Amino acid sequence: MAHVQYSITNIYNQSPIERLLYISSASYGKDWISMLHSHSFTELFYVIDGNGYFCTENEEISIQKDSLIIINPNVKHTEKSSTEKALTYIVLGIDNLRFEFKNPTSTSFQSYNFEEYRNEILPILQTMLSEVKQKKKNYEQICQHYFMVFLLKMLRITEEEFSFSSSKDVPTECEAIKEYIDTHYQETITLDTLTNVSHLNKFYLTHIFSKAYGISPINYLLERRILHSKELLKNSDFSITQIAHVTGFSSSNYFSQSFKKYTGTTPKGYRQKYNIKRK
Structure with missing residues (x-):
């Protein structure tokens, strides 16, 4: 009998610094308002189908099926779809992670073509989406582990064209806040x-x-509330008023104003975009 054992003990000397905040899927529709915005966290943007453009304040690049775009924190960006074939994509939000590109054309974002690796990468993302939709026991931990696999696959495929680091050296007081x-x-x-x-x-x-995270504490608070409200609009039967209450907004009017200012659309419009039927 042959027996071969492979050691992987080096993994125990490494501790993850990044945390998956969310995963979402979207299709670019006629009602979508494209506007520059930024986050205090990193985003990964994978195009499932269609083509269009990824835009920052100073650049505009073509993207198409199997494009993967890495967007570092505090970078103003948006996406625009072509009229012929609308963009369909998956987005991951990751806290406490910044990409350090080794041969960067830009330090704020990078784009890669993953067409050759679609069958290796896309099933991981689809499994994560399935987990968050079904919300079975331990789904958040499962998604975090799949996310780590996704990151390491990216690193292997790109032949280590980037490295990972925490967003920046942050004072203890800021971390506590x-x-x-x-x-x-x-x-x-x-x-x-x-x-x-x-x-x-x-x-x-x-x-x-603001110096540590590129955003004021009150605007960061608003960002967290909007992030939670997006998930409730997509995945719950709560009314707009209920969502405003459970996410910490003082009134439904203030929630609607803040949501539109942040996303470019109303809570009702965002919900309808995901074809959720309401009473």
């Missing part, structure tokens, strides 16, 4: 609340947080 917002964003939070929690002067608090 961010963690508090991530945990309590559904509650009533003001700048005074964060001042009391951190024991920092509100002006100093805003300064160091």
Whole structure:
């Protein structure tokens, strides 16, 4: 009998620094408003079908089926679809991760053609989507593990054209404030609340947080609420008023105004885009 054992003990010397925030799928429709926006986290954008353009403030590049675009934090960007063949794509949001490109044409984003590896990459993303839609026991941990596989596959396919690092060196005080917002964003939070929690002067608090994450603490709070509301609009039967309440907005009107300002569409329009029937 032959017996071969392969050691993988080196993996225990490595600890993941990144965290999957969300995975979503979308099709570019006529009602979609393309507008520049940014996030305090990294996004990975994989084109399932169609073609169009990926745009930043200074650049516009063609994208098509099997394009993979890596967008680092705080980069203003948007996508535009062609009229002939609309874009269909999957997007991942990842916290505490920045890509360091070894031969960059841009430090803010990079685009790769994964056509040759579609059958290797796409099933991973589709499995993650299936997990978040079904929400069975431990689905979040399962998605996080699939995400790690996806990252390592990317690294192998691109022959290590990039490396991973945490977003940046962040002061401990900022990490504590961010963690508090991530945990309590559904509650009533003001700048005074964060001042009391951190024991920092509100002006100093805003300064160091904005410097660390490229976004003010109050705008980061809004971003977290909008992110949660998107998932509820797609995957729940909650009314607009209920969603506003459970995501921490003071009123449905303020929620609708904030949502449109951030996404370019109303909560109702965003929900209809995903063909969810409401009572």
